[in-house]
Amino acid sequence: MRNYLKFSLLFVFLGLGASLVFLQSCAQMASPPGGKKDTLAPVVVTSIPINKSKNFKGKKIELNFNEYVAVKSLNQELLITPSIGNYETRIRPTGLTLVLDSALKDNTTYTFNFRNAIEDVAERNKGKNIKLVFSTANTIDSLRIDGRVKLLQTNKKADNITVGLYPYTDSLSIAKAKPYYFVRTDTSGTYALENLAPGKYYMAAFEDVNNNLLYNSAKESVDFITEAFIDLRKNETRDFTIALQNQDSLKLSKTTSTAKTILYEFNRGIKAADLGFSSSEKPLYQVENDRNLRIYVGALNKADTLRIEAALEDSIGRKYKFKLKGKFRELAKKEKSTYAPLSFDIFPKLGAQIVPTDSVLIIFPKPVLQWVSKKVHILTENEDDLTFPDEAFSWNKFQTVLTIKSAFLPKAPSFTLALDKIAFVGPEADSTNEYKQLIKRVDPEETGSIEGGIRKPGQYIYQLLKGEKLEKAYEQKSNGTCSFQNVEPGIYTLRAIVDTNKNGQWDIGNYRTKSKAEPIYYFESKIKLKANFQLTDLWINTP
Incomplete structure (x- = not known):
């Protein structure tokens, strides 16, 4: 009985001792509750080879840290120059080892830059400037x-x-x-x-x-x-x-047919398009999203295959000829032909104001098949109802943007643009609804001017940009300085595109011929324009 008690007591003490050791080891893995937060990054205490070593010929790279660490995204974060080929990674609680598959090159200085790959376990503090430099020669390149x-x-x-x-x-x-x-x-x-x-x-x-x-x-x-x-x-x-600087050739990547349209999708931007059709009826078409061609069925026979000779110019001015063909899909029995009014946008946007040189634009998502100019008119504050002569209007090539020229707009401080019902008819028998929008002119006393640019002569495209997205608010072309008048108050970025080839647009470079993109220079700081202010001598520095 006495031996049994001794054995039982011994078992209890051993169990308590093991528990204390376990608790102590666990306590070492984290900061004591209520203690000072660890803000220190892991530090390398030893390495193989030692940093700045010479004549190193080994195939094992090792780092040891002063605390427990985690290794994150090593393949993305670790930069090794020059390249060493493949290696095996072995991660330990307080370090890591890289085992190289091949021998290092002779007479070469290597850099292992771990960037943000190493952080401590407790507080995720990232290691700073963890870099190992060594040479297989007698000297280190510097x-x-x-x-x-x-x-x-x-x-x-x-x-x-x-x-x-x-x-x-x-x-x-x-x-x-x-x-x-x-x-x-x-x-x-x-x-x-x-x-x-x-x-x-x-x-x-x-x-x-x-x-x-x-x-x-x-x-x-x-x-x-x-x-x-x-x-x-x-x-x-x-x-x-x-x-x-996309130099890829223009290629057709996808064709999609519906009962109403055929869409030809290309791999890069399209700047201009001229299409010839095999049919006697010439369908409407447009360049969509600056890179695709959309053909509308109109009065064509859907059963016929449409053949197209397309002369296209890509976004960097290269010309191509494509032979395209397509067929409009018939509606399935369960499909229903749906109708939606022809939508449009107005410039200026609702609530925005125009300056004396601004025209009014009506912008459609698809070509306009027909329209009635007398259904586009102006209502004045004096209750006058004014229509426009034909010369007041101009369409873009694809019949998607109608411009009402500034010279034909009332000079009054405000007026209402009115569109009667069915003023415009689209290619899918869709038409516009009745619409009215009040348009206000900016009071010249509430605007300002910005003058400056680049001092030396040259061909420039000057732009005033707004917001973090640098949306273009004003633009002018000049062979010298710039002068923006009637500018709405606001905060602007002024930039100058050097139009080297004088084609009126920014052109990309070509890495194959070592031709750089046309330079773009910026005024050094944001420009804050207040009403009735004239800001002058805003000079852009160039090399």
């Missing part, structure tokens, strides 16, 4: 190229943009070759390529949407050096302004 990257069309800082450095060859293509050194911009749009070896390099910055380190011209904005190469012998600064 040259550097830094700079910043912006978006050309918005002047905003470009985050997470790949900046690549390529060994120079005559036949180099950034669409086919990966950079030897690369880095990605931070949230401020800045980058730094460090520990570079002397030599001749080509250089480019691009979005790298799919993270394959290859430039895709159809989807990724880009900028590049125009000289053949950089002969890197000392530290340099290089800035980039990236923009989409």
